[in-house]
Amino acid sequence: MGNVTYAQTMSSIEKLFDDLTFEYVRQWKAKLPSRRVIGFLPIYIPREIIHACGMLPVGIFGAGDRIPVVRGDAYFQSYICHLPRTVVELALCGNFGDFDGFLFPSICDVIRNLSGIFKLQFENKLVRYLDFPQNFDPEVGGVFYRRILDDLINDLSSLNGLRPTNNNLNESIAVYNRSRRLLLDLVRLRTEKPHLLSAVDFYKLRRAGNTLSVEDFNALLENLLQFVGQIDAEPEDKIRVVVTGAFCEQPPLGLIKTIENAGCYIVDDDFQLGLTWFSQDIPDYSDDPLGALVESLLELKTFSSAVFEDDRMRGELLAERVLERKADGVIFCAPSFCDPALLDRPILERAMNKHHIKHTSLQYHENLGQFHVIKEQAGAFSDMIKLWE
Ligand code: SF4
Numbered sequence: 001m002g003n004v005t006y007a008q009t010m011s012s013i014e015k016l017f018d019d020l021t022f023e024y025v026r027q028w029k030a031k032l033p034s035r036r037v038i039g040f041l042p043i044y045i046p047r048e049i050i051h052a053c054g055m056l057p058v059g060i061f062g063a064g065d066r067i068p069v070v071r072g073d074a075y076f077q078s079y080i081c082h083l084p085r086t087v088v089e090l091a092l093c094g095n096f097g098d099f100d101g102f103l104f105p106s107i108c109d110v111i112r113n114l115s116g117i118f119k120l121q122f123e124n125k126l127v128r129y130l131d132f133p134q135n136f137d138p139e140v141g142g143v144f145y146r147r148i149l150d151d152l153i154n155d156l157s158s159l160n161g162l163r164p165t166n167n168n169l170n171e172s173i174a175v176y177n178r179s180r181r182l183l184l185d186l187v188r189l190r191t192e193k194p195h196l197l198s199a200v201d202f203y204k205l206r207r208a209g210n211t212l213s214v215e216d217f218n219a220l221l222e223n224l225l226q227f228v229g230q231i232d233a234e235p236e237d238k239i240r241v242v243v244t245g246a247f248c249e250q251p252p253l254g255l256i257k258t259i260e261n262a263g264c265y266i267v268d269d270d271f272q273l274g275l276t277w278f279s280q281d282i283p284d285y286s287d288d289p290l291g292a293l294v295e296s297l298l299e300l301k302t303f304s305s306a307v308f309e310d311d312r313m314r315g316e317l318l319a320e321r322v323l324e325r326k327a328d329g330v331i332f333c334a335p336s337f338c339d340p341a342l343l344d345r346p347i348l349e350r351a352m353n354k355h356h357i358k359h360t361s362l363q364y365h366e367n368l369g370q371f372h373v374i375k376e377q378a379g380a381f382s383d384m385i386k387l388w389e
Pocket of ligand 1: 081110340
């Protein structure tokens with residue numbers, strides 16, 4: 001595999017990232033009359049179920065600074081995050097014309113309200129707010145979540161008349177297991193050698209994973225793993241950081257680039273957390289695949305401020321993550337007005353202090369255009385660790 005192939009791969013990923021008209025989605029859908037497209041908001045939805053229904057799950061992450069917000073602002077007060085404004089703008093401009101439905105996972109009030117706006121805006125499309133259990137007892141949260149998944153299948157099946165069999169569900173679980181394994185291989189490779197694939201390229205690759213069919217994405221990952229494994233390059237003198245808090249509204253590319261250019265290798269982040277929501281395979285041979293999906297969620301060990309904290313202390317999970325990635329510090333990086341991330345920050349900072357892990361904090365919004373303050377802050381953080389640790 002030569003440079004051209006890598007360049008072509010990266011260029012197709014970039015094209016996909018830039019395309020706010022979802023041309024790939026249109027072409028995918030046109031191949032079979034029964035195909036449907038389901039958009040979803042961050043962070044996690046059970047994409048296996050959508051896939052098993054013969055549909056394409058597509059992540060909706062706003063538009064960053066790539067469209068002017070003209071009408072989107074009229075729907076929201078000024079003191080909330082920016083993401084819903086560009087999502088509404090895209091909706092009003094007709095960019096979701098090929099989408100047949102939208103799922104809004106319960107994460108915060110903003111997403112809940114956005115689902116209401118979509119219900120009014122798209123009367124003829126499926127719009128569903130998806131609750132997740134806050135209780136992890138199989139007899140309580142398990143029964144509740146099972147009902148949610150059953151209802152979801154009923155809703156999706158009503159769009160194309162196809163009801164997934166257990167075999168369909170198991171096949172879908174298997175193909176997403178493969179996808180998570182490949183992505184986690186790449187994460188591990190970057191843990192060892194973060195200089196082989198820049199944080200920006202890795203980010204764009206994962207954004208592609210939220211648009212492409214899982215089969216196309218897996219082929220892309222296999223290709224890239226092979227290529228990156230063959231690169232021979234020396235690392236630069238940078239510190240290693242975990243970036244956390246950016247799981248919903250996405251940071252601008254310039255911000256990710258700035259952190260790396262300021263002397264930090266981002267060895268872990270939660271930008272596209274839903275793709276690796278589970279770190280273990282979900283059983284794909286069960287005669288009760290829905291039960292397997294439910295069980296996996298009840299046993300979730302993922303660190304995120306958006307996951308209800310039962311006995312799984314988030315601060316400890318983050319400290320474990322820092323250790324696992326051999327990171328020198330944490331950058332708390334959250335969108336302005338993001339309640340789930342910002343309300344958690346003091347608790348996480350206390351946990352980092354307890355474990356003697358260095359940290360710094362910054363805020364952004366998706367259409368931020370000036371990065372010099374962030375460059376100084378990340379640069380000072382890097383220097384502090386390099387010089388005095
Ligand atoms: S960025 Fe934060 S506050 Fe805004 S929709 Fe996402 S989770 Fe909610």
